[in-house]
Amino acid sequence: MISAHLAYAYPELILAVGALALLVVGAFMPKQTGLVGWASVLVLLAAAVASATQPFGVAFSGGLISDAAATFSKVAIYVASAVAIPLGQPWFERRGVKNFEYPVLILLAALGMGMMASSGDLISLYVGVELHSLALYVMAAMHRDNAKASEAGLKYFVLGALSSGLLLYGASLIYGFAGSTLFSEIAAAAGNEANTGLLFGLVFVICGLAFKVSAAPFHMWTPDVYEGAPTPVVAFFAAAPKLAAMVLFARVLGDAFAGAAGQWQQVLVAIALISVAVGAFAGLVQKNLKRLWAYSSIANVGYALLGLASGTSDGVQAMLVFMVLYMIDVTGFFACLAALSRQGRSMETVEDMAGLIKEQPGIALAMTVFSLSALGLPPFSGFFGKVFVFKAALDAGLWGPAVIGLVGSVVAAFYYLRLIKVMWFDGSTGATDKPPFEAKAIAIVTALFAFPVVILALGWLDPLAERAAHAFGLA
């Protein structure tokens, strides 16, 4: 009976019904963009509460899995999406783009990400990926009078379509060899050693997902899209979609191919190390801060993949904690960028930040915290994430990769420290505008999380991640 399955899908139902209703409200009252925005925030928070309290089980003939991992990641995804609405909508309105579709698209993207995080079938994997990425392409190009934003949207769309093609090709191979699209049946067919056909399919699926998390060597869209897309939109799609795709990685590898861990481990280690290296070295020559943080996100995804590559439950736990801490960092950093402007012109290069500590001490301090955290300096949140990841990698015997990851982290420290030096010690080049309230508030709150709050928060974040990690089929 369908009604029995619906109990497991309350978050999805709330989001879908909410998005449809708000779309109608927006279409009939196009002036009420603020109402639609705040209502969307409420819908997302309601979905987060629903996913925190939902029963565990499998619904819709295996398409939807509700377990501790789904709960953990869905709550994080929905909350991160909710933050993107008050951050983005006023930003767009200040630039003359007044539309109600932005929050509705965020709702639909969050729905797709939730589907990814709880998918137990190749079809829901693909539909979830497509649902969230289509919404992201549109949001990247939403500032349509801006040529760079349109370019970003088009580039993201074309490369995203290519990655979807790879993903589908891999999925069809897996289906052909396993005889089923269900992860549980694929696991049964794969057994302890996947055959050539299944491995072919798996490699293609890994490539498609690596595109979505922007792991090297599938990262080439990231810097261009981050640079061109509107800053608050970047704050959104540098955070929640990455977590959703990483959880999906864990689902495919842990639920469907747990037995073949020895075979996919080397692929993941290779992708992780290339990402760390590309992120660290290519970031050194960047002048635009959005491009710089694009490379930083490539490197950070590399660390998260290293955690996953250890192929243990501890590794998945480390990856989940790392991704949540990184999401908060990256949202905060881009909120800072969205808040800053000089005579109406956005400040996006490293030189623009000169002397910021005298102009905007609050935001400069927040950006310093995020940079130190992304660098991995104790006691900021990024340090804990990296410690967990490296510990999991070392426990799994990945000594070489862990050392290379540490070296990459040291190289990347240069560009974070350069930004801090420019902000604190260089002379100012002109007065900055008064930062908008909502962006500054989000920046300060996330910065407070990245330093003192994280120490308390880890006390409950870590056990939750541990429970979530045990939901996967890894040892």
Added chain:
Amino acid sequence: MALQAIAFYLMAAVTVAAGFCVVSARNPVHSVLWLILAFFSAAGLFVLLGAEFLAMLLVVVYVGAVAVLFLFVVMMLDVDFASLRQGFARYMPLGLLIAAFLTAEMVLVATTVSSQGAAKDSLTPMASGEGSTLSNAEAIGRVLYTDYIYFFQAAGLVLLVAMIGAIVLTLRHKPGVKRQVIMDQVLRTPKTGMKLVNPKSGEGIEG
């Protein structure tokens, strides 16, 4: 059986040849026409597999709608294909290398499929299962709104996002465009709609 084999090889060869012509044709309109041929022969292959419903769907949706849409777009857009082909010779070696790798992989996969794939026991798998009396459409109808309702609804949402995206990115409300507002027309009364004047002779009506 022999007849089936002949039909299979004929249609498979036509599909591959048409696919090759799609990318090699100089005139983009011809490319689309070759694509239609490829769709038709693929539909024939589906019929051979016993998937007549999918075959009809392919013809109706892809040939009837998508390919015709392609034709319109190709004819309406002023695409300079000469400039698109400029880097063709330069990127040819790299392209051929990648194509060679991909072909090798496909051959490898195809050989593995026949020995290890889920369908290894039957050379001509039937779409609705061995010995089933259900027709295709019935078999799909039985699961589409029951087992696969979740995917079906989610696919609907994907299409909704595509629609919202197209509207957000292209719709522009031009100022100064006069639109018909039926409500305003219906609410018009003689009082608001006309004005009685009493012109004096030789003076005309006020401008």
